[in-house]
Amino acid sequence: MTFDPATLVYNDAGLIPVIAQDDATNEILMMAWMNAEAVARTLQTGHVTYWSRSRRAFWIKGESSGNRQELVELRVDCDRDCLLVRVRQTGPACHTNRRSCFYTAVRDGAEVELMAPVAN
Amino acid sequence: MTFDPATLVYNDAGLIPVIAQDDATNEILMMAWMNAEAVARTLQTGHVTYWSRSRRAFWIKGESSGNRQELVELRVDCDRDCLLVRVRQTGPACHTNRRSCFYTAVRDGAEVELMAPVAN
Numbered sequence: 749m750t751f752d753p754a755t756l757v758y759n760d761a762g763l764i765p766v767i768a769q770d771d772a773t774n775e776i777l778m779m780a781w782m783n784a785e786a787v788a789r790t791l792q793t794g795h796v797t798y799w800s801r802s803r804r805a806f807w808i809k810g811e812s813s814g815n816r817q818e819l820v821e822l823r824v825d826c827d828r829d830c831l832l833v834r835v836r837q838t839g840p841a842c843h844t845n846r847r848s849c850f851y852t853a854v855r856d857g858a859e860v861e862l863m864a865p866v867a868n
Numbered sequence: 869m870t871f872d873p874a875t876l877v878y879n880d881a882g883l884i885p886v887i888a889q890d891d892a893t894n895e896i897l898m899m900a901w902m903n904a905e906a907v908a909r910t911l912q913t914g915h916v917t918y919w920s921r922s923r924r925a926f927w928i929k930g931e932s933s934g935n936r937q938e939l940v941e942l943r944v945d946c947d948r949d950c951l952l953v954r955v956r957q958t959g960p961a962c963h964t965n966r967r968s969c970f971y972t973a974v975r976d977g978a979e980v981e982l983m984a985p986v987a988n
Contacts, residue, residue: 751974767887767896774894776887779950791974824979825969826962830899832970842946849945850952854871854911859944 753787757829763799764831768809768841771820771834777841778849780807782831787822794819796833815839840866873907877949883919884951888929888961891940891954897961898969900927902951907942914939916953935959960986 758764763781770777780798782790786806789797793808796817800807810816817835824831842849845865853860878884883901890897900918902910906926909917913928916937920927930936937955944951962969965985973980 749979751977751979765885765899767899769896776889776896776952779885779887779945791977822974823970823982824972824974825899826964826966826971827969830969832896844946846946849947849950850943851946852944854942854944857871857911859869859871862943 751791751824753784753791755828756784756787756824756831757827758784759829761801763801764829766798766831766833768796768817768833768835768837770837772836775848776850777817777835777837777847780809787831790819790833791822796835809841810838813839815841817841871911871944873904873911875948876904876907876944876951877947878904879949881921883921884949886918886951886953888916888937888953888955888957890957892956895968896970897937897955897957897967900929907951910939910953911942916955929961930958933959935961937961 762783766782767779768777783799786797786799796809798807816838820834822833840847846863851863853862882903886902887899888897903919906917906919916929918927936958940954942953960967966983971983973982
């Protein structure tokens with residue numbers, strides 16, 4: 749079946765959540781949002797392209813920082829309202845310069861930092 | 869720092885997206901939503917508890933199907949508006965009886981099914 753981004757289920761703002769997972773390590777790197785055009789651009793270009801809700805603009809991941817995400821595979825969930833992108837990540841994925849945005853764990857009721865920013 | 873679910877960033881409906889990842893295999897199983905009370909219950913009970921948007925009720929994963937998710941660790945992302953739960957999953961996580969909800973890949977513009985339902 750041919751894939752059409754219009755068949756996905758978007759929220760009231762026209763967006764769908766996207767989980768980015770490192771294709772080499774299976775680590776979850778981040779979660780962000782795409783609209784239908786961002787999904788299409790990601791597939792066309794191979795550069796993972798989100799929709800920035802704060803800037804209200806397309807956001808080619810790593811375009812300014814150099815920490816790009818190259819698409820390995822896009823996956824759709826069962827009810828078509830969430831996407832998974834498996835990626836080749838250059839440098840840290842998080843804007844805090846950490847490998848992953850999920851660097852805080854809750855252990856015994858307290859927040860614990862799991863990883864430090866990458867040295868430049 | 870003590871963790872308080874009230875410090876998370878919820879959307880207009882009072883919900884935060886939650887990614888469930890298998891702690892043993894690192895496979896991404898599903899994405900669903902929690903409100904602050906569901907986050908608290910998950911931590912208190914160790915049974916991953918979502919908020920069902922369709923049923924407008926707490927949803928203790930696997931309570932009816934037996935396919936429970938036991939919490940191994942909860943993680944918070946950098947801007948505190950997304951959670952990751954690392955879990956021990958009993959049986960398939962997807963309501964279609966597949967191991968993961970992300971069983972459809974887009975390859976060469978076409979949808980490809982990656983895994984079949986688990987036999988009962």
